[in-house]
Amino acid sequence: MLSKKSKYAIKALVALAKHEKENKDGSPMRIIEISEQEKIPKKFLEAILLELRRHNLLGSKMGVNGGYYLLKSPKDIALTDIIRLTDGPIAMIPCASLNFYEKCDDCVDETICGLRKVMTELRTASLKVLSGNTIEDIIKNEKKLIKTKNQE
Secondary structure (H helix, E strand, O other): OOOHHHHHHHHHHHHHHHHHHHOOOOOOEOHHHHHHHHOOOHHHHHHHHHHHHHOOOEEEEOOOOOEEEEOOOHHHOEHHHHHHHHHOOOOOOHHHOOOOOOOOOOOOOHHHOHHHHHHHHHHHHHHHHHHOOEHHHHHHHHHHHHHHHHHO
């Protein structure tokens, strides 16, 4: 399950990308604007944005006209990047993880573990979907869904 932290990070990045497209002047977006627009608790959002800044996805500007802005293009921010930053491994068990591998304490021989095989297949399928979708893709999907809904 996607944690609230990951979901809020994705929503904040989408909001920042939309803001960037709408405001060609390069002005940053204030935390309060993101919080209110995306219905994210402000304190929680502050921590998430700081973490994204530490990992060079966001930049920030202090002062009256301050706020946050993207350092990468929305097409270059894959969902796997965000989820790994905020939640850690994509795999459901540690022995199936690519980036956070650990041997399971209770496993006698992982080479013959049926659960590991299934979880590795699940991880591979998840990675294909998540790494193949970016912040830009989410924005495009939203536009298509709005258009479809308005045609009903």
